[in-house]
Amino acid sequence: MTLWLEAFNTDFWYAIVGAVLLVLALGAFITSRQLIKKLLAFNIMGSGVFLIMVGLAQYQHGPDSVPQALVLTGIVVAVAATALALVLIRKFVLKGGQP
Amino acid sequence: MMWFDLALGLGLIIAAIGVFRSEDLFRAVVLFVTFGILLALTWLRLQAPDLALAEAAIGAGITGVLLLDTLGVFRQHEQDINPRSSSQLPDISRQWAANVLALIACISAAGLLAWSLFNTLKMPAPHHNLVTVVEANIAYSGVSHGITAVLLNFRSYDTLLEVAVLLVAIVIGIGLRERVTTSANATSDEGQSKLSEPPALLTSLVRLLLPLLLITAIFVLWAGSTRPGGAFQAGALIAAAGVLARLGQIDIAARVTTILRLGLTLGVFIFLIVAVSPMLTGKPFLTYPAGWEGTLILLIEFMLTISIGLILLSLFIQAPRPRIPAPVRNAIPATGPNAETNKGGDQ
Amino acid sequence: MTLLNIFQTLFITIGCLFFLIGTIGLLRFPDVLTRIHALTKADNLGLGFIVIGLIPSMSTAADIAKLIVCWVLILAASSVSAFLVANQHIKKSKEFKDHDVV
């Protein structure tokens, strides 16, 4: 029992939430047919991974700026990925593709 | 405080499920933006204010705007090509196979993650503790805020590559613009944005908000060296200002001119120059000259803010839009400026 | 439980109450216009109360000023966005033929 109590310090809980988000988003990514839904699933999956990264790194010795810097880079890369995907999807739909 | 974390965590998961289950795309995007805001709150709970700021500005803000703009383009595209059935019935077998595959993937991923998370609990503290190392070296990094030190000094190569990633995204965006961007079509781009005259109230609010946004952006940039803030968040704020100006019909960076290209590449260019110059005196790549770290980092951050702002803004403006369909175009001269074509659901 | 604490908790609870009313209004009202009405009015008022409730616990004058500026900005933004949503709704829906649109 002691394990679960200790798990409830905030950081580890958010790591678990991140893991759950990752799994849910993975399932949604594969099943969804619409490209935008896939893109949303990708973003949520990214956030899940970031939560795991910061949660796992910080649950024992408090705030650590290295994973936070990495996640900041990760968020910016995720935005770039979303913007690129949207550019491609819009052009694809304008050329007569199915969203 | 434990109950708040529990609620916030569950809230995140419910928002995510909401996004996946909703059929209508608009609903999904709105729920996604709420998910972004909840995530910003979580970062606060994880004592990562930088990430909260970034998530709110970039994750929920810019991504939300891009998604809504795309939905607007889809809806307008539907109207142009006489609305037929939204999508023909997908063949069931492919859907069934996708579901089974998704199930297997989810179960295996969940099992793996649970098994590893469960074991990390039993593990001793990790061998290396970078927190102490960062504290030890922060004095030499020229800034007092840990994250900015890591981003722009200890791991500055990552940041360089990351801005290059942003630059590639916008280069592709410009590359895929409507092929016929020669003069004949360029005016129509202009004409189109002038088309739907925005309500006066919006323009006045925009005129009020713009200076305020720019001041906060510069403040966030400046605070970066000591408090949470920095180039990326400031860049996102500038992009938000640009988007607001675009909605309020104040036209900036609409057409791809050489000045815009210079602006886009400015950040990486200065970063490279600052990184390469010490190499002439024999120091390794990306080292800052001894006493100058603070000022050089600020210089790079300033340039980065400008180009990130411009890149994120251009990603919004240059994204492919349907050219004005023929019937509407010849309708413009007759009825004057306030023709009623709705330029995408930007509200 | 000094006087200040009572004052603060009182105002913040009133603020939350107004938020609660706003959300109930959102759920109960039938069409778009009434819902915007409920949302903007109740929430802004609620926020005002919370800001007042928070002011005593702020240490420096600058923080208080920031809080108030936040409130003013939210007021401006929510009213303009409410107006735009209404404007859009009128343009879209059929029965408001005669109203001209600003």
Added chain:
Amino acid sequence: MNAWLPVAVLGTSLIASLIIFLVPDAKQRLRSTLNITAALVKIGLVAWMVFGIYQQELFETRFTLVPGIDFVLRADSLSMLFAGLSSVLWLFTTIYAIGYLEGSPHRSRFFGFFSLCVASTMGISLAGNLFTFLIFFEMLTLSTYPLVVHRGTQASLTAGRTYLRYTLGGGAMLLLGVVLLYSYAGPQVGEFAETGTLRAATSLDPRTLAAIFVVLIIGVGVKAAFVPFHGWLPVAMVAPAPVSALLHAVAVVKAGAFGIIRIVYNVYGIEFSAQIGVLLPLGILAAITIIWGSMQALRQMELKKRLAYSTVSQVSYIALGVALFGPIGSIGGLVHLLHQGIMKVTLFFAAGNYAETLGIHRIDELDGVGKRMPGTSLAFTIGALGMIGLPPTAGFISKWYLGIGALEAGMAWALGVLVLSSALNAAYFLPILYRLWFKPVRGAWPDEQIPAARFETDPWLLFPTLATMAFTIAAGLLASHPWSPLTWATLISVREYLP
């Protein structure tokens, strides 16, 4: 200088092929001179090396290709036998081909691949270890495929496909065998030593070595057209005459036979292979092929098909000679490698002449050709007699030695096989000779292209045929001459059987 000679021999035809590829089709004269000079230079170099080997000099080029395995070109007595044969016959085939392909399109491409093919044959003969042998063995497949499909008709394409299926399969088997041998017995086993390297390695278990031997022989046997794998040979008859002559008399088939000789003599060593008892099955397989090939040849009514099946059986004579555990037997096998080459080339040249001048493809159209084309028919007759093994020709000598070798090795049944096959050879060659000389001409020739001018056919075609015919007779009569193939073969087998 010695280290660079083998590479020079290989280089002549490689460089020639690259240049010829670039020469446009129209420039007939330039291409012909290039071809012939390359052939003459090669013969000169080979003669120089033969002279050097006679003085016990060593010619070797070696450089490491993959760690632990070297690319070795070494000229020893056995390689000179095959190199000499191919370089001489390549000269005559080139002259013949220039005449044969007078009007046809893409000649540059043909001659480019033609010299590439001979380069790989040279490589096979000069290979110093099993790895280099494998490299050139596969290169041969690649360079002969375009020659088989040269005409571009649907029939030649299907023939090409079957040809590939067999040869690539064989190549894969050989690769498998070589890798098994290298990893089981170590890379130094691959080196071709005079009396075989495996003899020393007594520690290895003979059963696995025998299994590896079988895999190697199958890999090489496809090209040597042993019975179950000979399918590609008759089908590849669709190719133009010089190709089937070069392919079946010199290049592909002999490469297979040469491979068997290398494996038995230089890798396993004749005594060791006898020890692990692989020679007998090899001999039986060769015997079956000899009998079966001759039987099939009887049933063929088309001239080139009959010659193809006769090649199938003749090549197995070499394998039989190798399987006869005794110096005389191996001399017979080795010398037959050379004699059969010369005789078969003459026969194919003659067949090509008939097809080219009179348009004759079937045997029953051959009535009374002797009068119309006396020279070619004489060459055909000499070649046929050689095949049967009558005294004045080279064929007689190799069969004679094979017979004695069989007796000496105590395999009387091998002698029986030889006699039976000679009878079968007579059965399918003599009727042709009878038609040639004693049958009256039946009506007009199917498709007379070259009129009977001063010579019976194009001089370019006639002279190579007569030259090779002269060689057949010379090899037969001057057998004991110090420079003759027979003495050379005895020199090789003497070295094979040293202590």
Added chain:
Amino acid sequence: MIPLLLIIPLVFALLSVLLPRLPIKAIAIPGLVLQLIASIQLSVHTYKHGASDYALGSWEAPLGIALHANGFTVTLLTLTAFIAIVCAVYALIYLKRYEHEQRYFWPLFWFLLASLNGIWLSGDLFNLYVGLELLTFSAVGMVALTANKASLQAAIRYLFAALLGSLGYLAGVALLYGQYGTLSIQEIALISTSDAPTQVALALMTVGLLMKTAIFPLHYWLPPAHGGALAPVSALLSALVVKASFYILAVLWLQLAPDAISPAAAQVLGALGAGAILWGSWCAFRQPDIKMLVAYSTVAQLGYLMFVFPLSIGTSAAAAELAWQGTVLHLLAHAFAKAAMFLSVGTLVLAIGHQGIKDLAGVSHRVPLALFSFGLSAVSLMGLPPSGGFNAKWLLLQSALSSGQWWWFIFILGGGLLTAAYVFRVFSVSFIEEARHKFAPTHWLLDVSALTLAAAAILLGFVSQWPLTLMELVPGVQS
């Protein structure tokens, strides 16, 4: 100077974004020559002094990012520089008729090179992630350049698959950071233990990287992307981009935590590789379109690379050494041969105007040089002797035998025969006499560049000693 290899492509990329059309083409070749010189200079340096480390911003490994240049990295750098020059020369002429694409091809080309060099040199897990993302974006951009419906769909599918892969990789990095507290590969290699989180992290990273290397079950995105793209683009993608994620996988499995991986897991990867060979060859055999045939052949040939895992984990050092050498040679030979094949196919399609294999009739004497380079590269792909492909196959076969895993034999040998099956489909058609289409003349430089790469593949067969000795100094397995 290690960082030079990172700076040159980035500077030229920025110039290509800024400058108008003409100067971009002008600076392309000089920049690439500069890069080749830098990589050769680094190779010579490594040959003399062995592996070298380089701390960026003079911050040591656990905190800062360390670049690591050993024998394998240097070989890959020179390979990238060489193939990039030839593809650039080809693209200069090939893109003459694609006016708009040309403007945006060159910046993406340079960013691709920058990310490739970054990945070869980097010794830091998160830095590899950012490098992979930059690589994916520029590759997707190049695929989507032609902006027609099919290429856009292929680009979207490629982008989603690659993003999914990088997220898998990032999840693994997150777990590893949580477990060891550092991101530097060398640091983790020292203290790595085989416990649950490390194995799960490796599993996630492996699945992510398999998705990005398009190994058998996760290869659905590669054929439309590589088949539909412009010829120089698909040459670069097939030869280099796909190899980057394989390089990271190899570094992870063989350097990061060799003892954390069970031989059974390695056998699974080997099975995937075998499946890739069979499935790729089977699909390639059935493709009517020549570029799709070559794309599926990439899927098949990538299967060979997977054999390094079962042959080097849990086997004797000698077998592992042979397997590693064989894989390196195969990687080099496949890069040359596949790039040459895509370039020659590009010329053929340019001359004929159609992409069907049946339309190739009569090509053998109208566009002989292109077909000749196609033939040479086919020889190397099939692993027939004089080529580099043969040496690689030879080493893999020997390693399979000495490690006693005979079952890989069938796939290595069978793969060669299957490749022959679908390659000779092209040859048999090209020897047909009457041509079906009018042939447009093609620029001679197109043929020359394809020929140089094909000749390199064949020459590798003879000089395969150089890269291997370079590897010997600091063999990938031990360092």
